[in-house]
Amino acid sequence: xxxxxxxxxxxxxxxxxxxxxxxxxxxxxxxxxxxxxxxxxxxxxxxxxxxxxxxxxxxxxxxxxxxxxxxxxxxxxxxxxxxxxxxxxxxxxxxxxxxxxxxxxxxxxxxxxxxxxxxxxxxxxxxxxxxxxxxxxxxxxxxxxxxxxxxxxxxxxxxxxxxxxxxxxxxxxxxxxxxxxxxxxxxxxxxxxxxxxxxxxxxxxxxxxxxxxxxxxxxxx
Ligand SMILES: C[S@@+](CC[C@H](N)C(=O)[O-])C[C@H]1O[C@@H](n2cnc3c(N)ncnc32)[C@H](O)[C@@H]1O
Numbered sequence: 001x002x003x004x005x006x007x008x009x010x011x012x013x014x015x016x017x018x019x020x021x022x023x024x025x026x027x028x029x030x031x032x033x034x035x036x037x038x039x040x041x042x043x044x045x046x047x048x049x050x051x052x053x054x055x056x057x058x059x060x061x062x063x064x065x066x067x068x069x070x071x072x073x074x075x076x077x078x079x080x081x082x083x084x085x086x087x088x089x090x091x092x093x094x095x096x097x098x099x100x101x102x103x104x105x106x107x108x109x110x111x112x113x114x115x116x117x118x119x120x121x122x123x124x125x126x127x128x129x130x131x132x133x134x135x136x137x138x139x140x141x142x143x144x145x146x147x148x149x150x151x152x153x154x155x156x157x158x159x160x161x162x163x164x165x166x167x168x169x170x171x172x173x174x175x176x177x178x179x180x181x182x183x184x185x186x187x188x189x190x191x192x193x194x195x196x197x198x199x200x201x202x203x204x205x206x207x208x209x210x211x212x213x214x215x216x217x218x219x220x221x
Contacts, residue, residue: 001126001168001209002127003126003176004123005123008123009076011023011081012058012076015171016082018202023060032149034211036064036116037064039200042218044145045068045145049068049106049112049113051065051069051071051116052072052107052114053071053072054101054120054132055117055119055120057074057118058081058082059096061071062118069093070092071092071095072094072118073101073113080096090109102124103135108139109119110142110144112139112141114145114147115136115144115147116146116147117136117147117150118130119150121150122125122151126168126177128182130194133190133196134194135197142221144220147216147217147218147221148217149215150187150215151181151214152212153206155212157210165220168180169181169186181212184215185214187215191219196219196220196221197221198199198221201215201216201218204216
């Protein structure tokens with residue numbers, strides 16, 4: 001199955017030109033940040049240390065966690081430049097790098113107390129999903145926590161349905177797979193198959209038929 005992760009750059013160039021604040025509107029960002037903050041209240045979440053966001057975009061999520069030493073990686077140079085502007089504006093120190101989440105070789109083994117999946121895992125297609133998980137596993141500390149936030153479940157949005165391949169469970173545009181929307185069971189299974197231990201999970205159900213269920217999975221090595 002063909003995919004092209006670099007297409008996200010075009011999206012960010014368009015968003016920046018049109019005066020948007022980032023990938024999502026402010027209401028959606030606030031909702032995402034609140035969901036994450038809620039999950040991070042759990043007693044097993046490390047309170048300090050190195051935090052990495054995979055697919056950090058403009059930093060809308062990670063820059064809210066300045067009690068950690070922050071690291072972010074995204075395939076889009078425009079998103080990373082934008083994230084750096086946001087960090088500077090708010091006087092937040094963060095190591096933000098352009099790069100592919102399938103190659104985390106810039107980070108040492110066992111380096112991060114927390115890894116956040118910034119809705120990036122559902123952008124990762126087919127066998128690359130195993131590479132995503134094994135790369136994250138390598139850089140996560142044995143006592144660390146990874147939080148995955150990913151679209152899942154039945155497709156009810158007519159626009160998505162039109163491009164959704166039931167066989168691969170991918171959204172496809174012009175022969176390129178752009179998103180994977182698996183069932184909850186399949187997603188949990190692939191995370192466990194990669195060697196993660198699932199500590200908790202939460203399903204956030206869609207608010208409307210043109211929305212998508214979201215699965216949060218909290219796991220450790
Ligand atoms: C749905 S957006 C979310 C962005 C950001 N986390 C947020 O909440 O605003 C998914 C992000 O993953 C990034 N991404 C997709 N595939 C990637 C890859 N292979 N390597 C690095 N980043 C990738 C995209 O550029 C995009 O910024």
